[in-house]
Amino acid sequence: MVEKSDTRARLLNIAEASVLEKGFEATSIEEIVAGAEISRSGFFYHFKDKNALARAMLERYIDTENELYDDLFARARELNEDPLHSMLIGLKLLAEMLSEMPTGHPGCVIAATAYQDRLFDEGVRDLNRQAILGWRTRFRGMFEEIAAVYEPCEPVNMDALGDMVSSVVEGGLVLQRALREHNNASEQIMLLRSYLKLLFSPRPS
Amino acid sequence: MVEKSDTRARLLNIAEASVLEKGFEATSIEEIVAGAEISRSGFFYHFKDKNALARAMLERYIDTENELYDDLFARARELNEDPLHSMLIGLKLLAEMLSEMPTGHPGCVIAATAYQDRLFDEGVRDLNRQAILGWRTRFRGMFEEIAAVYEPCEPVNMDALGDMVSSVVEGGLVLQRALREHNNASEQIMLLRSYLKLLFSPRPS
């Protein structure tokens, strides 16, 4: 069994697009099955309820997001060995990627579930939590590596700094959604980049 | 008519608390009226539908948020005349305020509506938009005043920098909700503060 029915994947694609556009609650099962051209019963064959759908969506989303970060910062590291400079390159790449996405980044999935969490069970909420903690660890590691070479010129909480990447992306995406603009997230990333540049460069003593 | 029935305000209070805790869709009219001890019909006497409730909540929330910013940065300005230092004081006060709120800040209202926007009509979405644009203008003005005295040591887009305050607050609140921690927003504000400190201080040329 190489692929476990492409119907399931199709349902996830349609659901994800709709959830990102309108929110989870506004996305009806009716409409998902209409898009996938299967019956309502077919949907419930694949997902026991909307919670199961949400969980599957989140899992898939987190996986692709992690792969994206892996690729992006690996590529950045190839371009420059230095931890600080490769981080700056990575953030630039991330910002470019965000502004090139016409419909906006799917990053919203995290925020979207965070703000409707009572609709979901503990499992979904925990997935969300683990994903953000994962990013905290990922970026804190990278920042520690930088700090080992370049003494930060201000004392900073490394966990908070690690979180700052997620925070800036999520915050930017909130603005983007609310303002109906399209490059706020990318601009905010560039400001974060500017901060890191200043933070990790030698200052007069 | 000095007060226009306190029932309306009670409904808004109960609704706001519930929306912040569980999200808008998960908050039923049934439950609001139970809390306020009135009948369902009573609710519809005050609000024609859930959209009207959302709009009233947002309006009230934006007003109090603006007053809060007015007070806070006015107080900061009293403590220090200098635009940069009063900004730094203001952000510190904001961070302290955020971490002192046991239940978490209501700032989420903006993000909550942004992520469920198809549930709302154009009026609600526009209110949201105007509020964020208002904050952009407010903070951009303050940053321009600072920049007139302290040359920023990196070129920055002033609109984006103005947005950064909202972005950092919203992003921090998303993390806070998702992680079930309670001072992420305040930590993120402190990192923004650290950025501004570095950005607007003279560097070696």
Add this chain to the structure above:
DNA sequence: CCGCAACTGGACTCGCAGTACAGTGAAATC
């Protein structure tokens, strides 16, 4: 040929939003 995976179809329950509308008690207005 059997069995299982991947469905379809139909009927039903439940909760929630929203509508309609008649009625009521108290206070303000004439």
Add this chain to the structure above:
DNA sequence: GATTTCACTGTACTGCGAGTCCAGTTGCGG
């Protein structure tokens, strides 16, 4: 003192979407 208006209550009804139950179908692999 009668009348109007405000701020509701109560009942009854529509409609939608989630979720359940279950019987039946189609195709494929052993």
